[in-house]
Amino acid sequence: MDQLLQHLLNGLLLGSTYALLGIGLTLVFGLMNVVNFAHGEFYTLGAYATFAALIGAHVPFFLAIALAIALGAAAGAVTDRVLLRPLRGESIDTTMLLMIGLWIAMQNAELLVWGGVAKSVPTPFPTAPLVLGPVSVAPLRVFVFVVAAALIAGAHLLLSRTRLGRAMRATFQDRETAALMGVRIERVHTITFAFGAGLAAAAGALLGPVFLLYPSMGDLASLKAFSVVILGGLGNFGGAALGGLVLGIAEELGAGYVSSGYRDAVGFAMIVLMLLVRPAGLFARAERVG
């Protein structure tokens, strides 16, 4: 029983970052209709940026994370301006292939810059676990959970409550009408992509100190993000948040009770199962399929 509780807690903590990854991806897909295969690379970028700020510039830990998120968002904005804008209106396959190209290029650029040796990020948190009755948890992971939850809540508020959020939703429901109403739709595209990339970088900055940094770390992150998005339904914000938690818990249970070698297979298996049974996602409201 205690073991189960521990797995559930670990799954919840892990799932919060999966949710963060999934939300960034689902926003870019749902709003922009771009399947961002380079999503994991913004995650990697966030992780390495934190590392560089801490080791290279001796910036305080929390500021380093904030800088990494800002850098991720900026890289997203540049990507949209330079790469995606000329292909606006092209088919979804074209932009998908473009993002595959970006993914390969970014990953190998990271490999060239940082080398293949894994790096670890120092943190100011004590390594001794907090013991809470039957379960224990590392203080760093509590911090990660709190920040991830705050970012998810912030993203939700931004989309649903602000003028910018309304402009974003309007643009992607009907470009022409939104433009006629005075929405600067090119800017909205850029902001949306920057937003998705920033969330991925945030996940990388938060999870980097938990795990190790290596240039292909983004592949696994992309996989998790896609699993989450499929679970929640492509383009479904709330679905991605819940899907992240479901995936985190399912992975912990799978690794704990089946075999840790197949931990990463849980995500794949869930994608296949979901596409078989409910391609619109667990939390679909009968929309946006295919």
Add this chain to the structure above:
Amino acid sequence: MRRAGGIAVLAALASVPLWLGNPYHLHVLIMAGIFSVLALSLNLLLGYAGQLSLGHAAFFGLGAYATALGTVKLGWSPWAGLVLALVVPGLAGWAVGRIALRIRGAYFVLLTVSFAGVISLISVNWMELTNGPLGIPGVPALALPLPGLGEWPLRRKPAFYGVMLAAAALSYLVCARLVRSRVGRALVALRENETLAESVGIDATHYLVLATVVSAAMAGLGGWLYAHYTRFVSPEVFLFGYTVTMVIMVVAGGKGTLAGPVVGAALFTALPEALREATSWQWQMLAYGVILMLVLYFLPRGIVPALSAWAPRRKPSPGVGGAPPARESA
């Protein structure tokens, strides 16, 4: 006319080992041929059916593992292994196609990625069957049994080149026959407008499953060639890099054309080899990513359609398979 041209090209290609003495160049040509088979197989799905499979390395790897396990563990001949290498990926393709009957586009991509991910993890973790990350060494070399005369070994590069050429030509012919047939027209109709195609009686599920099975079996043929050429199979055959390479070959060469994948395969096998001495592998992969993006901007339909648009029009080209088969010695 077209048939005579095809035979001439094939004869020219077949003569290559007679005058090309350098075994390294022959090796590059053999790899280009194996990748031609793979790119042709991916093109059936991506170019004609309009569905991107990002798990194609799984079919390739299944073919390689099927023949490796059949020959090493069961002691079968490589020719029985060939049957396995076609049937096992074909069945997997059937399963994927059946699942995909309701999903298209991004969902199909994700399904194939996940399928490949599961297969790859199984190859690493199922130690008893696959020997895990250590792989399966000692895959036998090919030999052609001659009745009453023993066996004619096909182990050396010039002989294997012949096997590769036969397999590549066969794949090309299968693709050519398929896309010019009722099946090919049905696939293109489904790609262009599925609702309309179904309204005139084209069974989407039937044709998409058929395309996936043929494509998967053809990728398995590539795996069979690879396994008996390198004579070693490890989980590396499932590397996502193989899938990416195939996608780049098809997109750059020209998806939805017959010659495109072959041109793409020749170019993107020769290019990294030419760059190998100048740069490291990471730079090559970086260049791959950049080239893929550049192709999308400047040659969105690929090299072959761009060339045939340039070339003087002698007759109105039907758009499909108008260009001659490519020379592999690019």
